[in-house]
Amino acid sequence: MRYLPKSPSERREMLDAIGVATVDELFQTIPEKFRLRGPLNLPGPLSEPEIIDYFKARAAENSSGYTSFLGAGIYSHLRSVVTDALIQRGEFLTSYTPYQAEISQGTLEAIFEFQTLICQLTGQEVANASMYDGSTALTEAVLMAERLTSRHAILIARTVHPEYRQVLQTYARHLGITIREIGFSSTGQIDRAALAQESFADVAAVVVQSPNFFGVTEEISQLAEVAHAGGALLVDGITEAVSLGIVKPPAEADIVAMECQSFGVAPSYGGPHVGVIATRDKFVRQLPGRLAGQAFDAEGRRGFVLTLATREQHIRREKATSNICTNEALFALAATIHMTLLGKQGLRELAEQNLAKARFARAELEKIPGVRRAFSGPTFNEFVLEFPRSVKMINAALLRDKIIGPLAIGTAYPDQTKRGLVCVTETMPRAEIERLASCIKHILETPI
Amino acid sequence: MSESLKTEQDSALEADKIKKARRHVSQNEGLIFEKSAPGKRGIEFPPLDVPAVDAARELGKENIRAEVEGFPEVSEIEVVRHFTRLSTWNYAIDLGMYPLGSCTMKYNPRVNEFVARLDGLASEHPYQPIELSQGCLRILSDLQKCLLEITGMEAVTLEPVAGAQGELTGLLMIRACLEARGNPRKIVLIPDSAHGTNPASVVIAGYEVRNIKSNARGQIDTDNLREFVTDDVAALMLTNPSTLGVYEERIAEIANILHERGALLYMDGANMNALAGITRPGDLGVDVMHLNLHKTFSTPHGGGGPGAGPVVAKKFLEPYLPVPVVIEKEPGKFTLDLNRPKSIGRVRAYCGNFGVLLRALAYTLAYGPGIRQATEDAVVNANYLRKKLEDVFDLPYNLPSLHEVVFSDARQKKYGVNTMDIAKRLIDYGFHPYTTAFPLIVPGALMIEPTESESREECDLFVEAMRAIADEAEKNPELVKTAPHSTRVGRLDEVSAARKPVLRWKP
Numbered sequence: 001m002r003y004l005p006k007s008p009s010e011r012r013e014m015l016d017a018i019g020v021a022t023v024d025e026l027f028q029t030i031p032e033k034f035r036l037r038g039p040l041n042l043p044g045p046l047s048e049p050e051i052i053d054y055f056k057a058r059a060a061e062n063s064s065g066y067t068s069f070l071g072a073g074i075y076s077h078l079r080s081v082v083t084d085a086l087i088q089r090g091e092f093l094t095s096y097t098p099y100q101a102e103i104s105q106g107t108l109e110a111i112f113e114f115q116t117l118i119c120q121l122t123g124q125e126v127a128n129a130s131m132y133d134g135s136t137a138l139t140e141a142v143l144m145a146e147r148l149t150s151r152h153a154i155l156i157a158r159t160v161h162p163e164y165r166q167v168l169q170t171y172a173r174h175l176g177i178t179i180r181e182i183g184f185s186s187t188g189q190i191d192r193a194a195l196a197q198e199s200f201a202d203v204a205a206v207v208v209q210s211p212n213f214f215g216v217t218e219e220i221s222q223l224a225e226v227a228h229a230g231g232a233l234l235v236d237g238i239t240e241a242v243s244l245g246i247v248k249p250p251a252e253a254d255i256v257a258m259e260c261q262s263f264g265v266a267p268s269y270g271g272p273h274v275g276v277i278a279t280r281d282k283f284v285r286q287l288p289g290r291l292a293g294q295a296f297d298a299e300g301r302r303g304f305v306l307t308l309a310t311r312e313q314h315i316r317r318e319k320a321t322s323n324i325c326t327n328e329a330l331f332a333l334a335a336t337i338h339m340t341l342l343g344k345q346g347l348r349e350l351a352e353q354n355l356a357k358a359r360f361a362r363a364e365l366e367k368i369p370g371v372r373r374a375f376s377g378p379t380f381n382e383f384v385l386e387f388p389r390s391v392k393m394i395n396a397a398l399l400r401d402k403i404i405g406p407l408a409i410g411t412a413y414p415d416q417t418k419r420g421l422v423c424v425t426e427t428m429p430r431a432e433i434e435r436l437a438s439c440i441k442h443i444l445e446t447p448i
Numbered sequence: 449m450s451e452s453l454k455t456e457q458d459s460a461l462e463a464d465k466i467k468k469a470r471r472h473v474s475q476n477e478g479l480i481f482e483k484s485a486p487g488k489r490g491i492e493f494p495p496l497d498v499p500a501v502d503a504a505r506e507l508g509k510e511n512i513r514a515e516v517e518g519f520p521e522v523s524e525i526e527v528v529r530h531f532t533r534l535s536t537w538n539y540a541i542d543l544g545m546y547p548l549g550s551c552t553m554k555y556n557p558r559v560n561e562f563v564a565r566l567d568g569l570a571s572e573h574p575y576q577p578i579e580l581s582q583g584c585l586r587i588l589s590d591l592q593k594c595l596l597e598i599t600g601m602e603a604v605t606l607e608p609v610a611g612a613q614g615e616l617t618g619l620l621m622i623r624a625c626l627e628a629r630g631n632p633r634k635i636v637l638i639p640d641s642a643h644g645t646n647p648a649s650v651v652i653a654g655y656e657v658r659n660i661k662s663n664a665r666g667q668i669d670t671d672n673l674r675e676f677v678t679d680d681v682a683a684l685m686l687t688n689p690s691t692l693g694v695y696e697e698r699i700a701e702i703a704n705i706l707h708e709r710g711a712l713l714y715m716d717g718a719n720m721n722a723l724a725g726i727t728r729p730g731d732l733g734v735d736v737m738h739l740n741l742h743k744t745f746s747t748p749h750g751g752g753g754p755g756a757g758p759v760v761a762k763k764f765l766e767p768y769l770p771v772p773v774v775i776e777k778e779p780g781k782f783t784l785d786l787n788r789p790k791s792i793g794r795v796r797a798y799c800g801n802f803g804v805l806l807r808a809l810a811y812t813l814a815y816g817p818g819i820r821q822a823t824e825d826a827v828v829n830a831n832y833l834r835k836k837l838e839d840v841f842d843l844p845y846n847l848p849s850l851h852e853v854v855f856s857d858a859r860q861k862k863y864g865v866n867t868m869d870i871a872k873r874l875i876d877y878g879f880h881p882y883t884t885a886f887p888l889i890v891p892g893a894l895m896i897e898p899t900e901s902e903s904r905e906e907c908d909l910f911v912e913a914m915r916a917i918a919d920e921a922e923k924n925p926e927l928v929k930t931a932p933h934s935t936r937v938g939r940l941d942e943v944s945a946a947r948k949p950v951l952r953w954k955p
């Protein structure tokens with residue numbers, strides 16, 4: 001087997017050195033009756049070309065050749081060859097968590113840069129080394145708010161990604177946290193009137209997402225005032241990090257939970273992506289996850305270490321801030337490299353291109369008779385349209401044109417079956433946007 | 449460090465005492481922010497093919513930001529050099545043995561990286577129509593079948609994205625099952641040798657942790673266990689082999705004790721690299737367990753993640769699996785089942801860490817039933833190291849080792865040298881340290897897991913290094929206590945770093 005570096009005689013010699021006659025003797029502590037007698041029923045073994053063939057065959061069973069207008073938390077953005085080449089360096093790819101600082105300075109310095117970039121982007125003071133993804137980051141942000149306030153209720157906007165809310169429900173269920181959902185107004189933003197009517201007595205946090213699931217930006221500074229007036233924190237979830245190239249950063253939020261997939265990470269059917277939590281300095285001891293900090297050696301040389309580990313499970317066990325251990329370091333590195341490549345100008349231009357393309361698409365689609373914007377609030381690169389027919393029917397027809405159309409939001413919002421979420425990023429050519437519009441127009445002109 | 453120590457270190461290197469490594473120039477490199485200058489950039493975009501828009505008008509003046517303060521401005525070559533230079537400061541599996549006990553740092557096959565990046569896999573969106581996702585779903589389904597066969601279990605979810613999340617998922621399934629039986633119960637038992645994630649996960653599942661002491665042999669004391677297992681106990685979380693690398697001999701009896709009182713057995717599968725192809729947890733009475741695909745199934749650690757922590761369980765726990773569940777509706781037709789009223793819910797958005805799951809399948813396919821050989825080689829390597837080192841290092845639990853061996857620093861302590869010092873000195877010898885100070889039941893633990901990926905030559909070099917360090921500990925303890933001597937930075941002052949944390953760059 002090509003991955004195993006021992007010859008048969010080396011195996012023999014090593015067994016001799018150990019002092020056993022057969023390898024089976026090394027497994028003597030496992031009772032005989034529980035030991036497998038025959039080989040496992042597994043496919044393989046496969047050579048390298050056979051493995052490649054298997055996966056190429058699977059890739060061909062997916063959506064190659066289709067143009068997709070899906071977003072909803074996972075975005076198709078330009079990814080640089082440089083990023084992918086660098087994260088495949090074995091020293092990054094095949095190293096462990098940097099607990100041994102002296103031989104992990106590369107990973108540690110990169111994490112320190114990631115934390116810095118996330119602070120700059122979000123307007124927050126401190127960020128961790130990454131979380132699993134946006135959904136679990138948002139959940140951990142809520143648990144953090146609960147610890148910080150010692151309150152046990154959460155007000156969460158229904159405009160937060162439906163699957164993020166489901167993850168929060170799963171985690172919160174046995175922790176004595178009650179979750180109350182707040183609806184949305186005609187702007188597509190959290191219903192401020194409904195929020196104002198809530199009692200804030202035991203509320204730990206108001207939780208919103210901006211841009212939200214409908215692509216609409218929320219008014220973070222005003223929401224922060226409302227939350228703070230009630231003695232609660234404001235938690236802001238961000239699924240589209242590129243928006244921060246142009247949208248005002250949520251500096252007034254107390255905790256920001258962000259998905260960074262948009263920075264150089266492939267959609268990859270939903271993961272691995274990279275979440276992160278950013279917050280205020282004063283809350284750092286309740287922040288979950290790893291943190292890299294600056295340190296010096298005896299000779300005064302600057303280096304970086306994992307720090308404030310007393311928050312973490314390997315030290316605190318059942319009293320830890322979270323059970324998180326593994327994070328998404330390699331993709332935090334990808335995001336770091338990608339953000340560095342973009343720089344100030346590139347990020348701005350990227351955000352402006354997204355805004356322009358989405359505006360163009362929205363205008364083209366709104367020209368179709370019967371199609372109109374569903375919400376009036378400001379949007380970045382995603383927007384909800386209302387169609388005269390069910391989105392599912394339109395999408396089924398679009399597949400014939402090799403187009404994966406708007407996301408039918410009726411699945412998560414049962415009263416919205418005629419509404420669809422369209423995402424248009426810088427990677428979408430104008431011609432494809434025009435083709436989408438003409439195909440939908442044609443479909444709607446065809447009698448059912 | 450004193451000059452004499454430096455000289456000694458240099459002469460040791462000159463004398464070729466250290467065979468695996470020698471010093472090599474590495475480049476200095478500051479933070480990327482320190483290289484920034486206005487007007488530089490590393491990415492250019494194709495020109496915009498639609499009319500530009502006025503952001504202030506579109507979003508409202510009050511909703512837009514100025515440029516991102518402090519964001520770096522550097523060119524492509526500077527980015528490439530910056531991160532390449534940083535990379536050379538890391539140790540990695542691709543450079544040599546990484547004997548971190550409990551972490552299973554094995555070779556990460558390169559073909560897995562290649563296939564994960566294929567267009568048609570890396571490019572796919574989980575909300576695309578099911579009929580255009582059959583390739584992704586079949587990959588998931590094939591991996592599910594492999595994991596069920598390897599573990600001897602009957603139900604599976606690939607949704608959890610880390611071992612700790614797998615633990616939580618398994619515990620929530622246990623809770624849901626017991627609730628359905630009428631009483632979720634209150635307590636989860638955890639041996640004192642367990643990973644720290646176990647108790648932390650228990651708390652999120654709404655249970656209380658009760659620690660149980662291992663017996664003098666490092667095993668669960670079954671008589672003692674009987675007393676602990678009351679009607680309030682929901683489950684026991686057992687790591688098998690234990691974190692001592694020792695098989696839990698009475699696991700079947702332990703399962704019986706729990707089952708008789710209506711409690712369940714959770715197995716932490718972190719150490720599955722000792723069992724794959726040899727024995728199946730499902731046959732041992734385990735009800736539910738998680739696997740760490742970034743350990744046993746070779747997906748790269750990437751400096752801390754991503755991982756994946758699938759959960760496998762017995763049939764009676766199937767209704768409680770998190771959503772979505774990948775099912776084969778009819779032969780060759782796959783779908784995501786969301787309509788599962790008894791499910792614990794969703795533990796992560798979308799379909800888990802698909803890219804990690806895919807790599808794990810590529811690994812499994814490469815071995816097929818031959819995965820047993822990998823397990824055997826891992827166990828041979830651990831026992832070989834044990835045999836070659838047990839005369840110089842203290843072995844606190846003298847039970848047969850499987851995939852890892854745990855020594856203590858008891859003998860070196862006499863000279864003032866502890867496990868951390870030995871670990872740091874190992875760096876000078878060209879190795880990554882083993883796991884220090886874990887498991888907690890071994891004071892001053894040296895936890896060594898070579899995995900199957902090491903050749904005899906690499907094992908011999910490690911043995912030589914460890915023996916040389918044991919010798920140094922006796923004859924020149926200062927040399928060991930002040931190690932490492934060959935790295936870019938010496939031991940960093942972690943206490944000051946934690947007291948006044950600097951967690952971001954500022955101009």
